[in-house]
Amino acid sequence: MNLRVLLFAGLAERAGAREWRLHDVDEATTVGSLMAALRARHPFLAAVPFAVARNHVIAADGDLLADGDELALLPPVSGG
């Protein structure tokens, strides 16, 4: 399956990108297993804690991903 991962603020800056497109991801991938893989590939993800949204809703590690999902890595918010 294919997924999009959106990055914001300090994470986007560190990544040098606002979006990662992931192709041919295993069907049995969960939010938690994908994050483990991304953290292994991109050590800068340890720099700041973040929540994960899946299709605009905060996700749990155990949530199974589906083709076309839009994930977003959300550092602690600081609007206002």
Add this chain to the structure above:
Amino acid sequence: MRPSASESPRRLTRGPIDVAALVREVATVDHGGVCTFVGTARRTSDGKEVDLLRYDGYAAMAEKAIEEIVSEAMAKHPGSRVTAVHRLGTCPLGEASVAVVAAAPHRDAAFAACRFAIDAIKSRAPIWKQEVFKDGTAWVGDPGSFQAAARRGGSDEP
């Protein structure tokens, strides 16, 4: 029929916020109190001089979050009408980065609805503030994100 405040399509803007327009959007003759909160870009942050602020946001989710917060504020205070807008992109000093307007039959509910909405926006909307200093930039709440300003060509170069 006048549309309800919650039908307003846009909760985010990349330009100045028109607070008077927000007041007109929610205040009616049934409201005896209108409470407005305007968050503005301040000159200093922890004693350091700020040149301007920049806001990043997950627009689709932030629109939904602010819409939900506005609906919750009105549900908590029957008879109230609430609206809110947050700015994204560059916000010069002194200009509004966020505005909430709550109109209610009496002032207690107007203050309470306004307070609830601004607190919820600050804690729940996926929006991030970057402070731009003379010597670099930093995302608020992400201390490791400081990036030194690129040196300007010319004056100090040999």
